[in-house]
Amino acid sequence: MALPKRIIKETERLMAEPVKGISAVPHEDNLRYFDVTIDGPGQSPYEGGVFKLELFLPDDYPMTPPKIRFLTKIYHPNIDRLGRICLDVLKSNWSPALQIRTILLSIQALLGAPNPDDPLANDVAQKWKEDEKGAIETARQWTEQYAKP
Amino acid sequence: MKFGHRFKETLKKEGFPPDWVESAISYSQLKKCINRLTNELAELGLEPETLRKLLKHVEDYNAANRGDDDRPLEYLLSGEQDDGESEKKPESNQLFHPKLLFYVNESTGELDSAHLNEETRHKLQLLALETGMSNVRVVEEPQPTESDIPPSSPTSGIRRRAGYRTVEVPLTSDSEFFSRLAAELSGLEDLQEREEKRMHAEIEQLGRQVARLTDPDRRASRKIINTWREIFQVYVESGIFFGTTEVDHGGHDAETAAERFQRFASIVAEKGLVDRLKGSENLRALNRFMGINREILQGLRFGEINRTAMTKILKKFDKQSGLGVRSTFPRRIEYPEFSEHLAKAVCAEVHTQILSSVPQLDDYSCPMCMDIKWRPVRLRCEHTFCIRCLIVMQTNKQHYCPLCREKTVIDACSDNLDTELAAFLKKWFPQEVKQKQRYNEHMAGVDQYGEVYTDKCCVM
Numbered sequence A: 001m002a003l004p005k006r007i008i009k010e011t012e013r014l015m016a017e018p019v020k021g022i023s024a025v026p027h028e029d030n031l032r033y034f035d036v037t038i039d040g041p042g043q044s045p046y047e048g049g050v051f052k053l054e055l056f057l058p059d060d061y062p063m064t065p066p067k068i069r070f071l072t073k074i075y076h077p078n079i080d081r082l083g084r085i086c087l088d089v090l091k092s093n094w095s096p097a098l099q100i101r102t103i104l105l106s107i108q109a110l111l112g113a114p115n116p117d118d119p120l121a122n123d124v125a126q127k128w129k130e131d132e133k134g135a136i137e138t139a140r141q142w143t144e145q146y147a148k149p
Numbered sequence B: 001m002k003f004g005h006r007f008k009e010t011l012k013k014e015g016f017p018p019d020w021v022e023s024a025i026s027y028s029q030l031k032k033c034i035n036r037l038t039n040e041l042a043e044l045g046l047e048p049e050t051l052r053k054l055l056k057h058v059e060d061y062n063a064a065n066r067g068d069d070d071r072p073l074e075y076l077l078s079g080e081q082d083d084g085e086s087e088k089k090p091e092s093n094q095l096f097h098p099k100l101l102f103y104v105n106e107s108t109g110e111l112d113s114a115h116l117n118e119e120t121r122h123k124l125q126l127l128a129l130e131t132g133m134s135n136v137r138v139v140e141e142p143q144p145t146e147s148d149i150p151p152s153s154p155t156s157g158i159r160r161r162a163g164y165r166t167v168e169v170p171l172t173s174d175s176e177f178f179s180r181l182a183a184e185l186s187g188l189e190d191l192q193e194r195e196e197k198r199m200h201a202e203i204e205q206l207g208r209q210v211a212r213l214t215d216p217d218r219r220a221s222r223k224i225i226n227t228w229r230e231i232f233q234v235y236v237e238s239g240i241f242f243g244t245t246e247v248d249h250g251g252h253d254a255e256t257a258a259e260r261f262q263r264f265a266s267i268v269a270e271k272g273l274v275d276r277l278k279g280s281e282n283l284r285a286l287n288r289f290m291g292i293n294r295e296i297l298q299g300l301r302f303g304e305i306n307r308t309a310m311t312k313i314l315k316k317f318d319k320q321s322g323l324g325v326r327s328t329f330p331r332r333i334e335y336p337e338f339s340e341h342l343a344k345a346v347c348a349e350v351h352t353q354i355l356s357s358v359p360q361l362d363d364y365s366c367p368m369c370m371d372i373k374w375r376p377v378r379l380r381c382e383h384t385f386c387i388r389c390l391i392v393m394q395t396n397k398q399h400y401c402p403l404c405r406e407k408t409v410i411d412a413c414s415d416n417l418d419t420e421l422a423a424f425l426k427k428w429f430p431q432e433v434k435q436k437q438r439y440n441e442h443m444a445g446v447d448q449y450g451e452v453y454t455d456k457c458c459v460m
Ligand SMILES: [Zn+2]
Pocket: B366, B367, B368, B369, B370, B371, B373, B385, B386, B387, B388, B389, B390
């Protein structure tokens, strides 16, 4: 099946006007599959890290949201061991008017503002609530260890 | 090169209209005022060094945010009107009565500060004691009761202090300086208003002309319409005066804008767009369009150099007189937002009056498939989509509008077809409409007969 106009347009714009701190490059042999990197936001324990993600646009995109997963290990209450992300706009709050660009921005924002009350990684969220300082320190160490370019 | 000279040269060289040049900040005149003021102060024994020392002391106090009760002196820009926040925007023709005041203890004759060195204090005391004899005069302040003293606010007019005399040093050149500057600023504001009106008319006229030249109903050729469309598209993408991307937003300075304009012009030339505009009327219109942009650029540049002139002259005022006025000045007189304001207003007009004459496809793309909104369906929430996306949403039981999340998708039917918009799209984008129509029909076939349909007629 030919690539829908929407995906072509989104890709073009991502290339022409990249978002600061975010890159998304489609695979040559599968234009629905993107290699993504997100820079850890300043003033967060992820600062200085570059996080790799994979993004896939399913056949019925944009009726269903893109599938996104962290490839780089990250210590975050809303991201589990397999890199899956707990973010409302990727699930129940998805709207076909949202785009790759907006979703990646939301993920970047999630790194800047972890939400331990809506956890995916239960153990991390627990730690975050009990000992925020310690959790942030761990997140920083993981960034140092796994996310350094 | 000295700024004054450079300023004069720029005003001469840039080809500004004569009435602009006349309205410019009179840097050299203001400089003369400052020289006279310095002489006045020197005659009173208040050399810049002394004043600076005193004001440094005042500043230290303000910085430390302690009560300002023993500030030895004040330089107020406008005594009468100086009641703080309520006077944020003074009348532009307001006269300025700057006051240099200091305080002397009535009983001891001590100057109201222990933080000055002996020499300075002595000098000021002498000045105060000479009251009435020389040109220093003493203002007798009525003795206020304790409760009358307002809670110390640094902007509140002439503060009254129990047991102190306020000594005012009469100066004339500073009034002259500020009155002159204020008058010039208000002159600049008037000029800006005039220019805005003039350009408004010019833009409106050009807008009508472009609309006529590109009207499909008047049999404008497709080639001409597309050429104008492309020119305007490049124009918008060039973001000459304002950035439109996430990284670059907000107004540009004259230098950036000039660069972008240059780039815009060269892209238009490279793409051979000028050659494609057949007929002298089209070319004339394009020239006018370029001319309007050049005028906006000039306005930006003019505003910038005047703003710089104002900053520089105030700096000079402080440096040579020692009166430390810069920190309080911006609240008293605002520099008219000549450049940005004019550029913003005029750019908005260029968009609404000229660019809108030739609709761009991007403004009529469906938020879901990003293709042209054909056939257009208007939901109850007023959001429009192409009919193909509506069908997809309905089959997938996506009941809510993707844009506002209102439950408006579910009850949309053929009544929601927007015939007016449909006619408009057909008029301006016949090619794209045809293509999308074919696509929609094809997809309807896929819906009906399944994916095999795709294999049979791969027309995409
Ligand atoms: Zn659509």
